[in-house]
Amino acid sequence: MNPTRYTRTPYLIVSRDLGPRKEIYGSIGDAVVLQAQLLRGDEPSTTVVIGMHPVGSPGYLPAFSQLARAGHHVIACATRYSMGDAALQMENALLDLAACVRDAKERLGYERVILAGWSGGGALMAGYQAEAEKRVITRTAAGEETALAETELIPGDALAVLAAHRSRHHLLTDFLDPSILDEDRPDEREPELNIYDARNPNQPPYTDEYIQRYRAAQHERNNRITERALSRLSALRSTGRGVEDHCFVVHGTMADLRWLDPAVDPNDRIAGHSYLGDPRIANESTAGLARFTTTRGWLSQWSMQHAQVDAVDSADRITVPVLVIVNSADDACPPSHPHDFFAGIQHDRKELHTIDGANHYFSGGDSRQHLDVAADLFGSWTDRYDLGRAR
Template sequence: MTDNKKKFTTSPILIAFKEENQSRDTYGGGVANIVLQGMHMRRPDATNDTILVFMHPTATLDTLPLPRELARIGVPVLCCGSRYPHNDSALIMEKVLVDLGHYIKYARERLGYKNVVLAGWSGGASLSVYYQAQAENPTVIATPSGEPVDLSGLQPADAIMQMAAHSARARIMTESMDASIRNELNPDDKDPKFDIYDEKNGPRAPYEAGFVEEYRNEQVARNRRITTWAFETLERLKKNGGPDQERCFVTHGTMADPRWLDPSIDPNERIAGQCYLGVPAVVNNGPIGLARFATLRSWLSQWSIDESKANTALQGPGVTVPAIVIANAADDCCPPSHTDTIFQSLGGPKEKHIISGANHYYIGQRDQLNFTIETIITWLKNTRMLKGIPD
């Protein structure tokens, strides 16, 4: 006989609000109307002590193993979709902070939870750090492209989790940029010195330290060239057509990190020749590559290595609540150097754990998933976020 108490329910959450005087960057619903869709997952016998709030800038996480397993064992979970579901081409990180603020308010005032823990997984990690830093001490009053944003009313969370995380979307993407591309309008115009996917004449792994340093410098230089172009183009468009003018564009070659071919660079237990999105050489110019489609404003907010404020190295010192950092040892998305940056940056009490053998998603890894769950539960109890879970 099945114990229904151990089944969790998944209830849709719908949050709607208005933002006046905003240019529309999502499809449908009118200029001022913002609609958010989330999923509340909990067992009927779970307490209202604490809820874990998962939010990724563009993904909805309710189908992944970790949040579902947490809900199944009796820890309530809220998986939050931003106003940019499954499409980050026009995403503004500062607007996603506003969205997350509405979910946290909803969790406390409508769902009745006492404690809210930000569960930052993967790309949601730097988002949650950015949110918490601004909720504790708001300093950002505009997006990197200069549009005003009001972050003064964000409710801070009570604790924060960083799991299988990178320290910034702009950093992980920059470290993935194809340094061989010389012409943004023609991805076939390449510097052979840096073409790591040229199997006949290109550099071969393992790479010398001097080559990696030069490659990294060229990646940053390429990111900065795009950023300069974005600012110049925005300024020209504003002069010619008004303040709300935009430009959409493609960034070619954004999965060419030497780490994926040479596991001795930033080493962990990952397998050489693959990444979390598949075969790196295929993803490099495929439709799902990082930052493949963007607007000028979105590039500056999300992907610019110098201008994006969603950066844990920048925001982390402002986070004073308890934090746990969990790294997956076989992660082929978020490497150890990012884990180190996150842990060193956070300003409050913190602890770090490494899950041996775990890949980015815990797909097919029940043992690693269970160990991660146990680690999270122990931390929640030690920080008094959670008194216990149902039997």
């Protein structure tokens, strides 16, 4: 790839939230301020790629910068939860994406929008496109009113997902440490379900029987936390404090069998390693998924029973062209997730490609080459479907 010089222009997208509760620090009045960056070269284009992730600022993620180097116009936009996801509700993230798409078309004048999701952005983009084409969500995961039910969602003209998982709740459940049987006593753990305990007689390679037992225990723990969140929310409502929320800690969120046994959902990842480094340490680190959360945040992001945004569940509602790119050495997202999403797309305007050797963050000595492959795959796909890019 011959890289293009591009500019990076930061700007803000402002919408309104009339809800009674402040979920993010530093918000003023009813304003929702999204931090966006427009990455583009000198050549004009009527098509823009929009990248968004539920949390954090995607402007400096390598995939989106690489698309700009390849000549695409790219909007990298954060949700309102750029500072952290403790209170994140996916329904609000969909609203933030809707505001970005509308701004791109109505203010910036782009005729076509390609939704592009890396990692957790894949489920967000797929969920948005599905809702834009056929509305399903009418209330929040906590059963409360949401502006999403009344907001027009302008659909994307195409959808691309890269190194993506199917949803936050499925990903976390695969990561949950099932040896924690009581959330109030996280240090007391069941040895036979603790993959980091030398006393556990079940060691890799794991038997099918143990994998089934372990996965079932992970689902049981997810459901127990959900029941606690629902109970706490019900108690607040019963005492006239329904607009309030409750914050809590989730211990042990990096205990996927995949980290220790490469034969579980196999790909080219390194055994004993995860995208957060040593999984034994990450299991209790502050950087773990869902470590700090709230009742509503848990129900919307992490609950297997109540979360509503899932790429696989959304797939059969998506009718636009779809590109799925899988990194063969992904050390974060389960390789089965993008394949299940691809299988769920019901039309034939879909493509799936694998980048050999690429890990989740495109890090390591071959990272530039892997990013070049990703950009080339994306560019060829846009050409085949006449989606447009800068010329």
